[in-house]
Amino acid sequence: MTITILIVEDEPILQETISLNLKRAGLIALCADNAEQANRIIINVLPDLVIIGGVLPNMDRVEFARRLKIEERTQSIPIIILTARDQESEIIANLVVEVEDVIIKPFSPHELIARIKAVLRRRLPEMAEEIIQLGGLKLDPATHRVHAYIKDKQLEPAEITLGPTEFRLLHFLMANKERVHTRAQLQDRLWGDHVFIEERTIDVYIRRLRTTLKVVGKENLVQTVRGIGYRFSVE
Amino acid sequence: MTITILIVEDEPILQETISLNLKRAGLIALCADNAEQANRIIINVLPDLVIIGGVLPNMDRVEFARRLKIEERTQSIPIIILTARDQESEIIANLVVEVEDVIIKPFSPHELIARIKAVLRRRLPEMAEEIIQLGGLKLDPATHRVHAYIKDKQLEPAEITLGPTEFRLLHFLMANKERVHTRAQLQDRLWGDHVFIEERTIDVYIRRLRTTLKVVGKENLVQTVRGIGYRFSVE
DNA sequence: ATAAAATTTTACAAATTCGTGACAATAACA
DNA sequence: TGTTATTGTCACGAATTTGTAAAATTTTAT
Numbered sequence: 001m002t003i004t005i006l007i008v009e010d011e012p013i014l015q016e017t018i019s020l021n022l023k024r025a026g027l028i029a030l031c032a033d034n035a036e037q038a039n040r041i042i043i044n045v046l047p048d049l050v051i052i053g054g055v056l057p058n059m060d061r062v063e064f065a066r067r068l069k070i071e072e073r074t075q076s077i078p079i080i081i082l083t084a085r086d087q088e089s090e091i092i093a094n095l096v097v098e099v100e101d102v103i104i105k106p107f108s109p110h111e112l113i114a115r116i117k118a119v120l121r122r123r124l125p126e127m128a129e130e131i132i133q134l135g136g137l138k139l140d141p142a143t144h145r146v147h148a149y150i151k152d153k154q155l156e157p158a159e160i161t162l163g164p165t166e167f168r169l170l171h172f173l174m175a176n177k178e179r180v181h182t183r184a185q186l187q188d189r190l191w192g193d194h195v196f197i198e199e200r201t202i203d204v205y206i207r208r209l210r211t212t213l214k215v216v217g218k219e220n221l222v223q224t225v226r227g228i229g230y231r232f233s234v235e
Numbered sequence: 236m237t238i239t240i241l242i243v244e245d246e247p248i249l250q251e252t253i254s255l256n257l258k259r260a261g262l263i264a265l266c267a268d269n270a271e272q273a274n275r276i277i278i279n280v281l282p283d284l285v286i287i288g289g290v291l292p293n294m295d296r297v298e299f300a301r302r303l304k305i306e307e308r309t310q311s312i313p314i315i316i317l318t319a320r321d322q323e324s325e326i327i328a329n330l331v332v333e334v335e336d337v338i339i340k341p342f343s344p345h346e347l348i349a350r351i352k353a354v355l356r357r358r359l360p361e362m363a364e365e366i367i368q369l370g371g372l373k374l375d376p377a378t379h380r381v382h383a384y385i386k387d388k389q390l391e392p393a394e395i396t397l398g399p400t401e402f403r404l405l406h407f408l409m410a411n412k413e414r415v416h417t418r419a420q421l422q423d424r425l426w427g428d429h430v431f432i433e434e435r436t437i438d439v440y441i442r443r444l445r446t447t448l449k450v451v452g453k454e455n456l457v458q459t460v461r462g463i464g465y466r467f468s469v470e
Numbered sequence: 471a472t473a474a475a476a477t478t479t480t481a482c483a484a485a486t487t488c489g490t491g492a493c494a495a496t497a498a499c500a
Numbered sequence: 501t502g503t504t505a506t507t508g509t510c511a512c513g514a515a516t517t518t519g520t521a522a523a524a525t526t527t528t529a530t
Binding site: 398399433436439440461 | 516517518519520521526527528
């Protein structure tokens with residue numbers, strides 16, 4: 001799942017910097033110096049997000065964003081506008097156009113990445129909403145429910161009650177079954193970069209998840225890979 | 236694996252606080268009050284990360300970061316700058332210098348640690364994830380699993396359990412099959428430069444790997460090249 | 471054939487890593 | 501407001517891994 005981001009920015013240094021930070025975050029960056037170039041790119045590659053930086057005179061930028069929002073093909077692409085603090089008129093204009101986010105300069109790379117991710121996350125609710133069925137478990141992100149199918153008996157699937165964190169953990173593990181995740185990766189995905197938790201804390205949540213699963217007889221689904229991390233596996 | 240962090244900060248209280256929090260997180264903290272002192276430390280000990288805090292007049296801090304990023308020896312050291320929200324010019328300047336992260340004061344110790352760890356984590360290159368199939372063995376880095384296909388029988392491939400080091404060793408050998416690796420090379424690739432181990436230790440791990448493989452009938456895959464080192468070969 | 475060199479085994483203590491139960495702090499809720 | 505989940509941490513013991521030293525074996529050179 002590669003995510004492509006179009007940066008419209010004429011200042012080369014800023015363009016370069018943003019692009020670099022995006023790459024570092026595992027996102028693909030396309031760069032355009034002006035509106036025409038941007039349009040040409042959009043014709044070929046529909047980006048997942050557009051960042052409109054310091055291009056063109058102010059109102060033109062808003063106009064550019066507006067056009068994207070009007071045209072059917074590009075309508076659903078989220079837009080982030082970078083704007084200077086003093087250009088209040090523009091900020092207000094953007095509110096009218098209903099851009100997804102406005103980041104006021106100056107900003108840190110970290111902030112930029114964080115907000116890009118936030119916007120992308122918001123956009124992908126359906127993607128995360130798929131029901132996952134694995135190893136006799138059914139997890140439904142939409143209803144936030146987990147059911148366990150017990151083979152021997154013909155009983156209705158038993159509902160499992162999980163705390164919020166345990167649910168997210170199970171969800172992530174199931175969505176990436178078989179793959180081993182280090183504690184650092186789990187921490188990144190479930191808690192994010194800004195929150196500091198002890199690595200042992202993850203063990204504790206793994207245990208909580210396990211004990212809950214054990215109650216319905218699902219014993220070996222969450223496995224330890226010693227020295228590395230954890231894995232959801234159907235064997 | 237000890238990680239050393241250099242803190243450049245003239246405010247004693249802040250210095251102390253940061254240093255304390257780093258220690259609690261298992262990181263080694265070196266402190267410098269000013270640029271000269273920092274340079275002197277860097278000459279002796281190459282830190283894994285530099286935190287530039289409230290030292291010197293503003294632009295000098297950026298200059299300090301820039302110098303580190305220019306000099307070859309220190310180029311790859313990630314830098315985190317602590318900056319006050321109102322010093323916009325500096326934040327922008329840092330973007331240009333391509334500092335790894337800018338943390339805006341005030342910040343919580345938790346946030347600091349989290350972001351330090353995030354930066355350090357990002358620095359690690361991602362391991363190759365390709366599945367390697369060789370000589371009746373299948374090694375999958377993503378799931379961290381090794382399977383052995385036994386020819387005679389039509390059985391399902393048997394799973395092999397390896398310790399972390401044995402796994403890395405096998406992975407490396409398989410990824411560079413047929414090529415002979417000296418013990419020094421293996422040591423570099425699997426343990427890194429800063430860890431001292433006896434050369435004999437590698438022999439021991441080779442043996443451990445061999446015995447595990449022998450259990451599933453894979454006997455001659457890891458071969459000795461006398462006087463040189465070891466090799467993974469399919470004959 | 472014998473000594474020297476290199477490698478394979480074996481055995482072991484120290485260090486890590488993981489699972490667990492208990493605990494205070496915080497958040498959510500009625 | 502009080503009551504009930506949830507969160508994150510800690511400390512302990514058990515199990516595993518790690519690195520080493522030394523003995524045993526094999527290979528090479530003299």
